[in-house]
Amino acid sequence: MDWVERAAQLRQWTRSGTRAPHKPLLFLYALSRFQRDADDELRYSAVEEDLRGLLAEYGPGNRTTPAYPFHHLVSDGVWEVRTERGPGSPGTGVGKLRATGAAGRLTPELRNALRREPSLLGRMARVLLDLNFPPSLHAELCDAVGLELEEAETGPLTAARRPRDRRMREMVLTAYEYQCAFCGYDGRIGAVPVGLEAAHVRWWAFDGPDEVENGLCLCSLHHKLFDKGVLGLGEGHGEAHRILVSQSFVGRSAAAREHVIALAGRPLIGPQPGVRPIAAAHRSWHTSQVFHGSPRTSSSGHHGSHDRHVSRDSRDSRLLPGGRAEM
Numbered sequence: 001m002d003w004v005e006r007a008a009q010l011r012q013w014t015r016s017g018t019r020a021p022h023k024p025l026l027f028l029y030a031l032s033r034f035q036r037d038a039d040d041e042l043r044y045s046a047v048e049e050d051l052r053g054l055l056a057e058y059g060p061g062n063r064t065t066p067a068y069p070f071h072h073l074v075s076d077g078v079w080e081v082r083t084e085r086g087p088g089s090p091g092t093g094v095g096k097l098r099a100t101g102a103a104g105r106l107t108p109e110l111r112n113a114l115r116r117e118p119s120l121l122g123r124m125a126r127v128l129l130d131l132n133f134p135p136s137l138h139a140e141l142c143d144a145v146g147l148e149l150e151e152a153e154t155g156p157l158t159a160a161r162r163p164r165d166r167r168m169r170e171m172v173l174t175a176y177e178y179q180c181a182f183c184g185y186d187g188r189i190g191a192v193p194v195g196l197e198a199a200h201v202r203w204w205a206f207d208g209p210d211e212v213e214n215g216l217c218l219c220s221l222h223h224k225l226f227d228k229g230v231l232g233l234g235e236g237h238g239e240a241h242r243i244l245v246s247q248s249f250v251g252r253s254a255a256a257r258e259h260v261i262a263l264a265g266r267p268l269i270g271p272q273p274g275v276r277p278i279a280a281a282h283r284s285w286h287t288s289q290v291f292h293g294s295p296r297t298s299s300s301g302h303h304g305s306h307d308r309h310v311s312r313d314s315r316d317s318r319l320l321p322g323g324r325a326e327m
Contacts, residue, residue, distance in 0.1 A: 003078075003113055007124040008131060010076050019060045019206065019289045022069035024132045025145075026051060027078065030106055031121055032146040038111060041082075041103040044070055048094075058133065058141060060289050067094045070104055080107050122149050134203050136227045165210035172198035176217030176270040182231065182243055183259065184269055185219040199223045201233070202282040206289070212271070213279040221259065225249075230260065232291035233268070233283045241268045241278060244287075244295040265298025 010023045029051065033040050044067070051066030071092045073079040081089035083100035090096040106114070114121050125147055129138045142149055178193050179186045187194050199216045202208030218226060225231045232244035245264040251257060271277065 007127045021132045024128045025054045026069040029145045041105045043103040044097040067092045134227045168210040169198040172215035175212045175275045180219040181216050182222040195220045197223045202285040214282045229290045229292035246292045248293040264296040
């Protein structure tokens, strides 16, 4: 039995790229608990809040009870549930799971395989991360569930899968003239850009292509916030997308206000003339599957027109020190 392949083929509800990371999140959580105590059972009433927090933080905007993956992961052959009455899950009802003392853990066969081959845990975790979340969230997600993996274990998969285009980063950074599309940051050390990354709008794990129409040049901070659903892309005037900032984001410091909250309603910077903008289908996917909650209104209330195809000199003249756009 190939346990890595089984992790890659978890049965998830899918339709038109809809995210359903409920089972992968529970599986990662269970692997972390096995890592700490191989014989530990996860009593539903004791882990419910942990799982609810993971779903809220790393799942799509629509809320789902943690009872759903706790019951349904059994069907994938990697998880078992017992109650005070014996083997078997009482269903997806939260009340029944609590009242019957339902507890779950990895199946005996998988626990034995993990004991025989300790490196298997890291390989399974890599598959779950790679197939369900963008690389920018992997290390953070491991911390959130309590997994301790070597850096090599959270790197790209080497198994045969849809190949990635290694030119993606260079194509996207060139298209946006090595400038963060949200704040204008353009730092370099000599000739080498630092802190700039190519972000997928529609995640690669969900069939997002390695193309400029699906990419944004973002600084490290705004890339992370974009993948977390704090930031998004909205409609604009002409082809100029407006930046969305989630109402769920809370930041009281001057830095949070300047670098995040003040972005609400601002036009995207770039790409350069002749480059096709973000495809509507990819932008819509991110809005429905990643962006959290409702967008804030612009702090200035100003939504004047903006020409995204102005020259670099013209764009730069609209930026104040620190990458803040002149309003």
